[in-house]
Amino acid sequence: MVEWVVCVAAVVVSFEDRPADVVQAAKDRRVVETLLRLKGVKLNTKPQWKAAVRRHLHRIVGQPKYFDLIERFALREETPQLLDLAVAFPARSSAVSALRLLLKFERQAEIRRALKDHPGKAAGLIAALGLAGGRSALEILQPLVVDREQSLAVRSAAARAVGRNLQGQQSLLTLVREQKLPRDLHFTVADVLFGSPIAAVRSEVARYLKMPAAAKGKALPPVAQLAKRRGNAARGERVFNMQGTCAKCHKVRDAGKEVGPDLSEIGSKLSTEALYVSILDPSAGISHNYESYIVVTVEGTVLTGVKVSDSATQITIKTAEAVERPFSKLDLEDVIKQPTSLMPEDLQKNLSLDELVDLVEYLETLKKPPTGIKSAKP
């Protein structure tokens, strides 16, 4: 909603307070309304109608009506605008609508290029493609799952997106059965397939993969089911500081160490599902600036940690114990970026199912303080 309100507001300021533009906008709207009532309109034979429709479209970019009109009149020339919308905010429903139309217009090549040109947005765009759905989305997504050139974040997002489709679930199951599924996707694919609505898929995947085990070796249910449970936030806070060992690496307000990101507002940033995934499969979505590195010195010291700073002469690494260690670049043999997170993979092993649910309940309470209340007062 907010996205197009902003767009429309911008247009209102720039055009519509000039009388000629107001008149033109009203005319265009009338043309569009009339065309919508006619059957079998071919805009390509009527350039002036088409121009009116396109002017109107550009006044309502991103609104539901915008996508309806593009679809109704099959306006393939809107491709660049649709791509821009998808890339700008992949997590919004406008991105899904835009991608659905791009797939309908067979713009697979353009979508693939956007994924390549915007690596920081790729995982988000892939998730939106999964929601846009259909066979043509699968054609883009399936090869990404097993493409070793792609980061784990991209492959994992692709596996989740493929898993939104029943035919896609079968293709994931085939990878599992034929032992072609890379090890680092086991969690994602197990989570997707154990959550399948089809009993035969769930029972077959159980022959090959397991969900991670909580304390006492009890396998966890899929994330979609975990996310429906309610826990006790006060108990979760104790889990965070004690059994979970989370406070060894994360700050919440003034307590805890800062090896990983500050979690004081994590409940505003991540959905319940994403909170579970970041605990159960930390490497699948490593936060920006928290990639882990191994440094090897000329003298043979080896140290793993996140990079705190990197200048022309010096690099500083922060270890899992929150120790900052500077190195002169002259002393370094190698600096190797790791595909895995510094956050340990099996933290849930020390937690019971209830403790894990309590922990996530607690994380959800960590929200941004509400803003705008003060400024709204005169």
Ligand code: HEC
């Ligand atoms: C050894 C250090 C370490 C421990 C222990 C640890 N984490 Fe992390 N955590 C990290 C690092 C580093 C990152 C950033 C890299 C990544 O996203 O995987 C991270 C990322 C996260 C994120 C994603 C943050 C974001 O902004 O996207 C969440 C949520 C999180 N951790 C929760 C937890 C919880 C809950 C626990 C306890 C069960 C825990 N962590 C234990 C190091 C740790």
